[in-house]
Amino acid sequence: MARDRAVLRDAFVGKTEAESASLAARGVRFAGNAFSAVTLVKGEPEADGAAPFSGADGKALRDALLALGYAPEDWNGFLSCNDAGAPLSDELFLSAIVTLDPATLILCDEAAAHLARNVFAEDLAQLADFDAAMLAPGALAVVRGIRTMNLGGFAAALGDNREKQVMWRRLKMLPPLGEPY
Secondary structure, three states, X not given: OHHHHHHHHHHHHHHHHXXXXXXXXXXXXXXXXXXXXXXXXXXXXXXXXXXXXXXXXXXXXXHHHHHHOOOOOOOEEEEOEOOOOOXXXXXXXXXXXXXXXXXXXXXXXXXXXHHHHHHOHXXXXXXXXXHHHOOOOOOEEEEOOEEEEEOOOHHHHOOOHHHHHHHHHHHOXXXXXXXXX
């Protein structure tokens, strides 16, 4: 029985590694633990070309997730743009989300939210709440079974105490979901 679980686990890991490598070869920049419940997406690469979410905004987001009760390693993320700064295609963006399969999707800025609106347009149009359907900053939407929130400029908010409080209120709407059973 344990051997069967190990074989199954290795198959899942291999599949995710292969899919992630294929997407990375096509320009998607990933960071974090691919098997996490939370996926962060932002449209701006780090100023020094470092890994996504390795700067001050990434640290602040990880600290906030930890304060909400997530494990320190329970996050992953990707950029909604390639190394040249061009937005990912809708297909690449959706493939990255499907590969990571998060329970919670946090769109950190308008560039990421804009791409999500394009990719999920049909799903969003079915939502009764207008703000959720528009992925307005701070509105919680469930899209394809994924809790989705546009923070509306997380990195820019770090320099303003009032705006940091707004971001914290938004993030508090996304506590860990716990086990599905």
